[in-house]
Amino acid sequence: MESLWIRRRARLAFALALACALQLGASSEGPVILCLGDSLTEGYGVSPEQSYPSLLEERLHQSGHPGARVINAGISGSTSASAVSRLQWQLRAKPDVVLLELGANDGLRGLDLATTRRNLERAIELAKSAGVRVLLAGMKLPPNYGPDYTRQFEALFPDLAKTQGVALLPFLLEGVAARPDLNLADGIHPNAQGYQRVVENVLTALLPLIAR
Numbered sequence: 001m002e003s004l005w006i007r008r009r010a011r012l013a014f015a016l017a018l019a020c021a022l023q024l025g026a027s028s029e030g031p032v033i034l035c036l037g038d039s040l041t042e043g044y045g046v047s048p049e050q051s052y053p054s055l056l057e058e059r060l061h062q063s064g065h066p067g068a069r070v071i072n073a074g075i076s077g078s079t080s081a082s083a084v085s086r087l088q089w090q091l092r093a094k095p096d097v098v099l100l101e102l103g104a105n106d107g108l109r110g111l112d113l114a115t116t117r118r119n120l121e122r123a124i125e126l127a128k129s130a131g132v133r134v135l136l137a138g139m140k141l142p143p144n145y146g147p148d149y150t151r152q153f154e155a156l157f158p159d160l161a162k163t164q165g166v167a168l169l170p171f172l173l174e175g176v177a178a179r180p181d182l183n184l185a186d187g188i189h190p191n192a193q194g195y196q197r198v199v200e201n202v203l204t205a206l207l208p209l210i211a212r
Contacts, residue, residue: 030067031210033060034090036083036123037101037137040172041074043195045184048072050192055199056206063207071095079105080119087123091130097209098127099202101137101172107153110145117156124164133209134166137202140177169205172198 035041035053043051053072060068073090075082080102087098100123106116120136127134138157141150161168173190175197176182182194190198 030065030069031060031096032093033057033068033070033206034093034095034098034132035070035072035074035101036087036090036098037074038078038105039074039076039189040104040198041072041099041101042076043072043074044076044189045186046190046192046195050195052195052198052202055195056202059199059203060210063203065210068210074101077105078102079109079111080116080123083119083123084126087126091126091132095132097133097135097206099135099137099169099206100124100127101139103153103156104139107139107141107145107149110149113149113152113156117160120156120160121164124160124166128164128166133212134164135169135205135209136161136164136166137169137172140171140173167205167209169201172201174201 033056035056041051041053043054048054051072051074053070053074057068057070060070071090071093073086075086078086083100083102100120102123103116103120106113124134124136136157138154140154143150145153158168158170171177176190176194179194180187182190182197184191
């Protein structure tokens, strides 16, 4: 089970996002994008305005969607086990699209991938039942996790997207992973420059989804 602090942080993140949304007023019509993820979405190690959800909102405003809102529902350390409960809470914001970025910590901890798949599957089904479009973010693992586990982990995301009939962002960190100049010292989390590339990856997959 996810720890109590993760659930509390999820509620706090939602409350802050909802407060900001109310301040915008009814005149700010546009797509609402919910980014539900872990530290990669939260923006670990960078300022809030340098996280990809913040950059994404800015870029959407520049791309013909001035009323777009992006909710950063990323919580460091979270796994796919939290997906359904957190999504249930965040659906109160009535998002049009959910970018589901969870599973990386499952892989890094060597968790059972069948369980990870079920967790993500349930979250996707919940979103679809609420009429919310889904963009599933794919992830990859370092090679030291073994060829079989690594291959199965990477295949999980495209296979799940195909089975569920949802959009896929093949690899969130494409062009960023394994590049020291685009990551923090831990070699896992993007730095400010790295997130500039991440948001380009997100936009490529998200814009066609918004245009539907």
